[in-house]
Amino acid sequence: MTDVYISDTKKGLKSAVKEIFSNLEKSEPILKSSKEVYIKVNGIDFRKHCYTSPEVLEKVIEYLQGIGAKVIVMENSTQGNMTRIVFEMTGYREVCEKKGAKIIYLDENDTETFEFKGKKSVKEDAKGYNLKTFRLPATIVKIINNRDSITYINLPKLKTHSMAGVTLGIKNQWGFPQHEDRGKDHNYNLHSKLVDVYEYIQPDITIIDGTEGTIHGHYPPTAFEDRLVKQFNILIGGRDTLAVDVVGARVFGLTIDEIPHLKIAYERGLGEGDLSKINVIGKNLEDYKEKYEWDLLQEFPENVKIVKGTKLLCREGCQNNPLATLQMLAYDYPEKFKPEKWFIIMGKGHNNNLIEQLKEEGYTKGLVAGYCAIDEVGEKLKKEFGKRKVHFSGDCNNLAETVKAELKLSGMTVFDLVPIPQEKIMEIIDAAQKHGSTALTPL
Numbered sequence: 001m002t003d004v005y006i007s008d009t010k011k012g013l014k015s016a017v018k019e020i021f022s023n024l025e026k027s028e029p030i031l032k033s034s035k036e037v038y039i040k041v042n043g044i045d046f047r048k049h050c051y052t053s054p055e056v057l058e059k060v061i062e063y064l065q066g067i068g069a070k071v072i073v074m075e076n077s078t079q080g081n082m083t084r085i086v087f088e089m090t091g092y093r094e095v096c097e098k099k100g101a102k103i104i105y106l107d108e109n110d111t112e113t114f115e116f117k118g119k120k121s122v123k124e125d126a127k128g129y130n131l132k133t134f135r136l137p138a139t140i141v142k143i144i145n146n147r148d149s150i151t152y153i154n155l156p157k158l159k160t161h162s163m164a165g166v167t168l169g170i171k172n173q174w175g176f177p178q179h180e181d182r183g184k185d186h187n188y189n190l191h192s193k194l195v196d197v198y199e200y201i202q203p204d205i206t207i208i209d210g211t212e213g214t215i216h217g218h219y220p221p222t223a224f225e226d227r228l229v230k231q232f233n234i235l236i237g238g239r240d241t242l243a244v245d246v247v248g249a250r251v252f253g254l255t256i257d258e259i260p261h262l263k264i265a266y267e268r269g270l271g272e273g274d275l276s277k278i279n280v281i282g283k284n285l286e287d288y289k290e291k292y293e294w295d296l297l298q299e300f301p302e303n304v305k306i307v308k309g310t311k312l313l314c315r316e317g318c319q320n321n322p323l324a325t326l327q328m329l330a331y332d333y334p335e336k337f338k339p340e341k342w343f344i345i346m347g348k349g350h351n352n353n354l355i356e357q358l359k360e361e362g363y364t365k366g367l368v369a370g371y372c373a374i375d376e377v378g379e380k381l382k383k384e385f386g387k388r389k390v391h392f393s394g395d396c397n398n399l400a401e402t403v404k405a406e407l408k409l410s411g412m413t414v415f416d417l418v419p420i421p422q423e424k425i426m427e428i429i430d431a432a433q434k435h436g437s438t439a440l441t442p443l
Contacts, residue, residue, distance in 0.1 A: 002272040003027075004238040004247045006283035009211050017059040020207055020237035023281065027239065030067060030205070034149040037069040038139070039101075040203070042156040042172050044078040046089030046418075047328070048222050049214050049229050052157045054091040056209045056235070060155060061099045069151070071099070074139060076106035076175045079182060079399035082439045083107050084432045085418065085425065108435040109137030111178060114200060118192035118264070134181040136200070144201050154203035154241060158210035158232060158248055160294035162217035162324060163190065163316040165259040168248045169206035169241040170198045179440040183395035186321075187314035191260035198241070199270060206244045207237040210251065215292040219324045223331040224297060234283065242271025243278045250275060253291030296323055301330040303339050305363050307354065309347025309373065317396035318346040318370025325399075325406050338411035345381070348372035355384050365389035367405045370397050404442035414442050 005023045007016040021030060031037065039060065041052040061071050073096050077086040083105040087093040096103050113133050136144075143152050156172040164171055171194050174182070185193070210232040214220050220228035232251060238244040242265050246256055256262045256273045266273025275285075295315070300306065304326060313319050322344050330337050343358060343366030351357065354377060358364070364385050368378045374392050382390045391405035407413060415422050432439065 001277055001279040002238070002240045002243045003279045003281060004236065004240070004243050005281050006247070007235045007237070008282070009233045009235060013055055013059045013211075014062070016235050017056070017063050019282075020235055021063055024205060024237065024239060030064070030151060031069055032149050032151050034146070035068055035070050036149075037064050037071050037151040037153060038143055039071065039073045039153045039155055040172060040175065041073060041075050041092065042167070042175075043075040043083070043086045043090060043092060044175070045081055045219070046086045047219070049212065049220050049225060050218065051086070051090050052155050052209045053211055054095045056211065057092065057155065058095045058099060060153070060207070061095070061101050065099065071101040072104055073101050074104040074106055076137065076179075077439070079179045079440050080403045080442055082429060082432045082437055082441060084428050084437075088428055089418070089420070104139050105432065105435070105437070106137040106139060106176065107179065107437045107439040108432060109139055111135035111137055112141050116193050116196040117199060118196050131185045134177040134197075136176050137178075140176050140201055151205075152201070152203050154206040156206070156208055158208050158213035158236070158251065159218040160213075160215050160252060160292060162294065162296045162320040164194065164261055165294050166245065166249050166252065166254065166262075167218050168208055168245040169203065170194060170245055170261060170265055173197045173201060176201065178438055179400070180438065183317075183398045186317040186396040188316060190316040192264055194261040195264045195268060195270065198265065199268070202270070203241055205237065205239055206241040207235055208244060208248050210234040210236055210248070213252065215252070216295065216297040217320070217324060219328060221328050221331045228297065230292070240271045242266060242273055246273055246275055247278060247280055247285070250285050251288050252294070253288065254294070296320055296327065299331075300326055301337070303341050304330075305341070305343040305358070305361065305366075307343060307345045307350065309349040309376075311347070311349025312372060313347030314370075314396065318373065318393075321397040321399055322346065322367065322369045322393065322402050322406070325402055329406055329410050329412065333412065333416060336410070336412050336416050340411070342366040342409045344369060345373045345377060346370055348376055350377050355380060365409060367391045367393060367402065367409065369393045369402060371395060398440065400440035400442050407442060
């Protein structure tokens with residue numbers, strides 16, 4: 001049996017964190033010979049409900065320092081963001097500085113190249129990029145090469161995901177590949193690629209921050225938080241990340257058969273995926289009776305026409321990335337989101353009369369998301385409506401390009417999204433660029 005611990009945070013975060021670590025220490029020590037502990041948070045964005053709680057991070061740091069650890073906190077935020085901005089806005093930087101923990105912004109690291117083991121094809125994209133390779137930051141390579149002396153703790157947040165089903169411990173490793181390498185082949189192949197990255201670097205300990213959980217995806221519009229954010233008041237911890245994820249999925253009412261990357265990891269022998277062989281300590285999973293939806297809430301602004309291909313459309317890329325962005329802009333910034341008509345074209349297999357239909361309905365500008373749609377109808381749309389009115393998001397959806405296009409089509413700028421002065425934003429961006437950030441942003 002594999003042990004997974006669930007601790008109640010209602011009795012206080014400090015107590016809950018201590019309970020998880022105390023249980024884990026019964027099997028083996030937390031610290032290894034170097035006493036270095038690297039913590040990977042889930043800091044994809046600074047938007048409310050998207051990231052690991054800074055309060056949970058703080059209590060984890062405190063516990064580790066209390067047993068003599070040298071703590072390093074690291075992250076590489078999602079495409080469209082710079083990690084320095086996310087650390088500033090979430091409070092991570094403040095927590096780390098207060099506690100004396102070192103910060104490593106992984107988008108500013110040198111990198112080494114690795115292969116996606118599960119991808120058999122060595123197909124190249126239009127720019128000659130090898131879709132079988134990706135780059136990992138030097139910090140992660142250091143951890144991989146020193147597993148006997150370095151402790152790696154994975155600190156994801158309890159979230160469903162509109163492309164992967166859930167985003168918990170295994171998927172939290174997707175923050176390691178460089179931005180430019182994530183959008184390539186970000187389609188139906190995503191599930192195996194998540195496991196490929198996890199196979200290179202498996203955490204010593206995973207603790208899911210379940211103080212709250214999000215449903216209908218990982219990026220809930222704040223306008224919908226009353227429907228999409230649920231209070232669970234738990235931490236879920238263990239040494240087997242797959243087992244921890246299976247328990248986390250079960251809290252949402254989901255099974256391993258409904259989450260492709262968890263099933264692939266189990267089939268590859270990368271942990272325990274059979275819930276009947278997981279010893280859950282602290283809570284009875286039978287108390288979690290509701291099944292929650294992981295796909296996006298199907299509510300979008302009426303003035304944006306969404307055109308989906310009928311032959312191929314991957315929710316893992318060109319479908320749900322643009323739709324999640326659209327939903328956030330439209331409903332969280334209603335005073336700035338202009339009600340002018342525009343379109344999003346996605347997938348493969350479009351009507352030959354597409355342009356005529358768009359014109360008849362008054363749509364003359366928009367976004368073509370993903371290489372399938374770009375290859376099929378992109379140039380025709382640009383020729384008809386003009387290059388300045390038709391925007392492309394390359395790869396299987398380049399999120400930075402998607403955000404940039406949707407902002408422009410909505411009459412907004414990136415500075416509308418960040419609630420701090422523009423001068424401060426530019427100061428942070430300058431610092432990141434001086435340190436070699438490779439982040440893809442909508443600037």
